[in-house]
Amino acid sequence: MVNHNILIIGLIWPEPEATAAGSRMIQLIRYFLEQGYNVSFASAAAKSDLSFDFSALPVSCYDIALNSSSFDELIKTLAPQIVVFDRFLTEEQYGWRVRQNCPESIRILDTEDLHFLRKSREIAVKKNLKNWSETIQNDITKREIASIFRCDLSLIISDFEYKLLQTDFNIDPSLLLHLPFLVDIAEGKGSTNFPGFDQRQHFMTIGNFRHQPNVDAVKHLYTSIWPFIRKELPKAELHIFGAYASQEIKQLHNPQTGFLIKGWMPDKKEAFTKYRICLAPLRFGAGQKGKLLDAMQYGTPNITSTIGAEGMKTVGPWSGFIEDEAEAFASKAVLLYQDKVVWVNAQRNGFSILKENFSKDTFESLFTDKLKELDQELEKHRKANFIGSMLAHHQH
Numbered sequence: 564m565v566n567h568n569i570l571i572i573g574l575i576w577p578e579p580e581a582t583a584a585g586s587r588m589i590q591l592i593r594y595f596l597e598q599g600y601n602v603s604f605a606s607a608a609a610k611s612d613l614s615f616d617f618s619a620l621p622v623s624c625y626d627i628a629l630n631s632s633s634f635d636e637l638i639k640t641l642a643p644q645i646v647v648f649d650r651f652l653t654e655e656q657y658g659w660r661v662r663q664n665c666p667e668s669i670r671i672l673d674t675e676d677l678h679f680l681r682k683s684r685e686i687a688v689k690k691n692l693k694n695w696s697e698t699i700q701n702d703i704t705k706r707e708i709a710s711i712f713r714c715d716l717s718l719i720i721s722d723f724e725y726k727l728l729q730t731d732f733n734i735d736p737s738l739l740l741h742l743p744f745l746v747d748i749a750e751g752k753g754s755t756n757f758p759g760f761d762q763r764q765h766f767m768t769i770g771n772f773r774h775q776p777n778v779d780a781v782k783h784l785y786t787s788i789w790p791f792i793r794k795e796l797p798k799a800e801l802h803i804f805g806a807y808a809s810q811e812i813k814q815l816h817n818p819q820t821g822f823l824i825k826g827w828m829p830d831k832k833e834a835f836t837k838y839r840i841c842l843a844p845l846r847f848g849a850g851q852k853g854k855l856l857d858a859m860q861y862g863t864p865n866i867t868s869t870i871g872a873e874g875m876k877t878v879g880p881w882s883g884f885i886e887d888e889a890e891a892f893a894s895k896a897v898l899l900y901q902d903k904v905v906w907v908n909a910q911r912n913g914f915s916i917l918k919e920n921f922s923k924d925t926f927e928s929l930f931t932d933k934l935k936e937l938d939q940e941l942e943k944h945r946k947a948n949f950i951g952s953m954l955a956h957h958q959h
Contacts (some may be wrong), residue, residue, distance in 0.1 A: 567644040569595055572627075572653045576614040580829055581806040582771045584675045584852025585742075587720065588649060589615060590745050591673065592622060594927055596658040603641055603887055607656075613806060613827075629656060638664050645669045645934070649711035651678065653907055658713055659958055669937050672714040676850020677724045679704035684847035685775060695847075699731075708732055711739075713958070715937055715944060718742045720850045721874025731933075735774065738948060740933050743874075744856050746921040757836050757862040760903045766792070766819075766896070767863075769804040769828070769836040769854050772812055776848035777805060783844050783889070785815045791893030796900060801842065804828040831844035835861035840883070841905070843867040844892055851875055856921070858882070859913030864906055865897045876920050882913030 566705065571592065577585040595602050604617065605625040617624050627634050638646075638661060646661050646668045648654040654672055671855060680695075682703045687695035711717045711728070717739055720723040725741040728734040768784065770777030781803055789801055800821035803812075809827055816824040828834040841858040843869050857873060858865045864883040872885045884895035899906055937944060945952065 567600055568603070568641055569600045569645040569647065570603045570638065570641055570643040571647040571649065572657050573604060573608070573649045574653050575608040575649075576606050576610045578611065578613040578771075578806070579615055580831070581613045581827065582774070583613065583851075583856075586853055587673070587675060587744060591647070591718075592620065594745070594930070594944060596620065596622075600645075600862050600932065601603060603643070605637070613687075632754065634660055635664050643668050644938075645671060647671045647673055648710075648714070649673055650675050651707045654710040654714060655706065658710070659955070662955060664898050667941070669716070669934070669941060670714045672710060674711070674717055674719060674724075674850075675708070676720060676848070676856040677727070678849070679707045680724065680727070681776065681847060681849040684849070685779075688779070688847050708734075709954050709958075712948065713955050714738070714739055714940065714951070715948075716933065722877060723874040724849065735948070736831045737944065738951075740930060742926055742930055743921055744851055744853070745923040745926060746856070746860065746917050747923045748918050748921075758837065760906050763837060763839040763863075765800045765802060765805065765838050766840050766842050766900070767802045767834065768842045769831075769834055772809060776845050778809070778812065779847065780843065780845050781812060781815065783846060784842060787842055787889040788842070788896075790822070791890055792896050793820055795893075795897045799900065800853065802838065803835050831857055832861060835863045838863060840896060841865040842896060843871045844889075845871040855882075856917075859917050862910050862913065864899055864909035866892055866899065866915065868892075876916045879915060879919070880912045881909075882916055883909045 570681050577588040579585040579589045592602055603623040603625060605627045607629050615670055625637060634657060643665060647855065651672060679701065682701060683699040684695040686698040706929050711734060719739050719741050724743055725739055728739060729736055767844060772778055792799065800823055802823050802825050804825050806827040808824060813824055815822060835857055841854065841863050842866055843852060843854055848870050851874050855865055855867060855871060861883050866884050867887060868887050869885060872881060883899055886892040886895050899909060
């Protein structure tokens with residue numbers, strides 16, 4: 564499928580230095596370029612100061628409008644062999660127009676993470692429910708599952724979510740591809756590249772504050788976790804990085820307790836390699852956590868929750884500790900901060916997780932094979948997906 568055209572419809576213009584979703588999108592774009600595709604990117608969103616500068620890549624960019632026939636003319640002109648929808652919301656908005664104007668285009672949904680899973684868990688946290696599955700039958704679930712069925716292929720970033728869709732929603736595996744964050748393992752030269760235990764100090768966390776799980780995690784750190792850590796380590800500081808911090812977050816800045824809101828950090832390497840430990844007490848969320856992937860890449864052990872670690876590895880030990888209760892979380896953070904042997908071992912575990920679960924070469928090869936299969940047997944593939952054709956028929 565060399566030299567075929569591909570159109571990516573973005574929910575927003577990618578912000579790879581601010582969000583994990585932005586990093587994921589740029590990884591996909593680079594993959595398609597490496598495979599020889601002519602890549603076009605279109606979005607109805609306004610660009611921000613953190614939007615990726617596409618002038619560095621041979622990508623054609625288009626501003627599009629919602630609910631406008633001008634999109635019909637654009638897609639007819641581009642005549643893409645593949646259309647990628649960035650999250651289910653763009654499939655809802657433009658999928659029917661793609662089917663109408665380019666019916667033979669392969670339609671791919673990049674879920675980023677399962678929005679309905681994240682929403683179900685958020686509702687459960689707010690209602691103080693122990694089992695998030697009690698809230699999974701919500702409107703977002705129905706919309707996102709319908710979008711998955713309407714597409715020829717959905718990219719699922721987490722192995723946990725890949726299995727969930729099959730076991731709980733009976734989605735045929737032919738409609739899904741597990742495609743995690745992609746790491747060039749050859750670039751990872753191990754811990755000798757980064758400052759060691761003795762050269763690092765303090766704690767850090769990072770995350771885009773337009774993402775509610777990150778807002779909740781920082782507030783949880785402030786009220787329930789950091790006071791325990793600070794009591795045991797009175798000279799330690801927690802530096803919080805992230806774009807789009809609200810006034811609510813900025814008001815948590817407290818130099819007296821070492822809880823410091825630092826704002827956006829353009830250099831991820833600097834944001835991670837100065838610090839001894841990354842804290843990520845996520846109480847809800849989905850997908851894979853970019854902050855934990857970055858921590859492992861930069862040799863920074865972490866403490867996270869079960870939800871934080873979910874989908875990041877299949878077997879073996881974690882790159883630090885996994886704790887859900889505040890006091891246990893804080894206790895493990897203190898241990899990891901003070902014990903060099905434990906810290907070094909956690910760092911090594913992180914490099915092993917990267918190698919075993921995020922190999923760029925391995926997963927790109929699987930993606931390439933799947934695209935070839937769809938290109939050769941698209942009609943047969945669609946006939947086997949009756950639910951998808953039925954949902955498309957009744958969408959409007």
